[in-house]
Amino acid sequence: MSVAKQLIEAQAPPPIPARPWTTARISGLAAMALWLLVGVGIILYLFAEWDPEKIDRYAPRYFSGLWVTITLVGISIVLGAIASIPVTAGRMSQNRWFSGPAYCYVYFFRGTPLIAQLFLIYYGLGEFRPQLQAMGLWGFFRDPWNCAILAFTLNTAAYQAEILRGALQSVPRGQFEGARALGLSRLQTYRKIILPQAMIVALRPYGNEIILMIKGSAIVAIITVFDLFGETRRAYSRTFDFQTYIWAAIFYLIIVEALRNLWNVLENRLTRHLKR
């Protein structure tokens, strides 16, 4: 039996090998350098083109455009949410006379471009001017703002109906049966048992729908509603200055990112009882 007579002295750990220059690393650094270049370039460009006179003139218009975008989307989303309830009821109905039209409605508004729907309502209905005047509705349809609200409401109602239906169907049957067994009425069941569970499922899709509407609302600029994009186009057509579009991009990115983060916070907060 041999005994160790000498201990090996403590040694420094081996040096950490240098990170190899893989293709991924090189391309990653190149891509980041490119983004940095783009970012710095945009900032330098905005500084170089900074013109207090233009800012004074157009900044208030941009903010009023921003407000138009936000109110337009806000009103459409709320009205669409209300309109989506009967559509959802129709979609989930066993009766073919209810579910058929609801299906066609949803299919039409989800299958065609929003811009085509907007044109159909704004330009298309304008053709029925005498009839609309006879009904006293011409004042409503003459205004592009009203037409935009109507088109967006009808469009988002179709999408929201699908969100709502998916969320309601995700609630297990046992929940309905449990509520029945407790003697709750249909309305009570929905209000106290089903909707609180369904809304958590629907939260994320609703957030995505709002973001989609904000992005989609840029098309109202084409029917002469001066939302954020409309103001941008007007400013560009007067100054021929490309920074007008850069500013619009910054505004839109801020709204969408703010909304996305708000939604993450909201979701974390509302689902905290589900976390283990």
Added chain:
Amino acid sequence: MEQTLTLLSFGPDGWGDQIASGVLVTVGLALATLPLGLVVGFLLALAKQSDEKALKMAAEIYTTIFRGLPELLTLFLVYFGLQIGIREAVSALGFETQIEINSFLAGMIALGVVFSAFASEVFLSAFRAIPAGQYEGGYALGLGKVQTMIKIILPQLIRIALPGLGNLWMILLKETALVSVIGLPDILRQAGIAARVSKEAFLFFGTACLLFLVLAILSSFVIRAIERSVERSEVRV
């Protein structure tokens, strides 16, 4: 009624041929954008799941920007930005030219960029659904990285990503209507011209909507057929 049919007919009295050419332009633009968006989206997804922080971050920035911008704004940025950028670059070299960017090309780039941003997320979640053992199996058989990707991962990836990509295709088809704003003679623009000349706006925009619906229905058939063909391997006898 007869007048309506005349307006929609082919030939000198009707707008049928113009609208049919619009359908071709719409479908052509969507089909031309698709491979561009798919390839860039796939590369972005690869970048996002790499261990390299810089690469990941660069891809995330790309997605954040192009998912957050309205498609119409992206289109204008590309359309005017490219024209101005090329003009500046050319004048820096000492030449003086006016360059018109083709609206088809601008639409293809803008829609492709947006499509790729969304497609990268679809691919990424599909990548996450594939177990690490599939890669290890590939390496154990002596396949290289690229071969493992092409022969083992990609066939499974397509199967998982297909429903998401199908949705994106439907969205792309609808977004092509935006390119009519910068003058591409697609369905919507041709319908608009016909509406202005004939004063039958409801008829022509209604027709445009129905044509988009038909395209959507046709593509849902095609997507279903592709799904069935890639699901063959799932069949257990």
